[in-house]
Amino acid sequence: MDTVHIAFPALTRWLDGSGRLFLFFRYSVIYIIPIGIQDHDDEWKKRTILLWRWGNISSLFQRVDTVFCYVQDLEQAKRWYQDVFGFSIRFENDDICSLNISETPLTLIQSPPGEPFQPARRAFFNFYVSDTEMARNHLLKHNVIVSEIFDDKDVKWMWFQDLDGNRIEICCFS
Numbered sequence: 001m002d003t004v005h006i007a008f009p010a011l012t013r014w015l016d017g018s019g020r021l022f023l024f025f026r027y028s029v030i031y032i033i034p035i036g037i038q039d040h041d042d043e044w045k046k047r048t049i050l051l052w053r054w055g056n057i058s059s060l061f062q063r064v065d066t067v068f069c070y071v072q073d074l075e076q077a078k079r080w081y082q083d084v085f086g087f088s089i090r091f092e093n094d095d096i097c098s099l100n101i102s103e104t105p106l107t108l109i110q111s112p113p114g115e116p117f118q119p120a121r122r123a124f125f126n127f128y129v130s131d132t133e134m135a136r137n138h139l140l141k142h143n144v145i146v147s148e149i150f151d152d153k154d155v156k157w158m159w160f161q162d163l164d165g166n167r168i169e170i171c172c173f174s
Helices: 009-014 041-046 074-085 134-140
Strands: 003-006 022-026 029-034 050-055 067-071 086-094 096-100 106-110 126-128 150-152 155-161 167-173
Touching: 067 074, 074 086, 074 096, 074 106, 134 155, 134 167
Parallel strands: 067 106, 126 167
Antiparallel strands: 003 022, 022 029, 029 050, 086 096, 096 106, 150 155, 155 167
């Protein structure tokens, strides 16, 4: 868990008078706690302030754990995602391969044998990038089918097709 120590005198005087805070991020929530009391369970729970919560995340449903993508040939798809994106393997067995991207992995699933494969024609997820031009050029260098970059004011985005024709989108926003 990443932590940042900040000086915030007015608020910390109200909390404990120290002038220093412990700030931490967990499950899409930012909390602040006076430094020195986080080890005393009852005290820090009473004095913790919820600084920000994104969305409607409850204590029961805390995050998206993985994103699934069905593929025709797991070994080929695994190599393709490693070669094109540089993703490392988090977990794999005979039917799945979970790739490290960030907190939420991309899990490739072998399509059931004998069933006709239908690639995803609409994107079910997107990758965030800081530079859409650089990302597009990178994909083109790997001979990936990629759209033009669309500019919708604050969001730039594009789509591409993976080795199996699954449509995946990429976005960048400020």
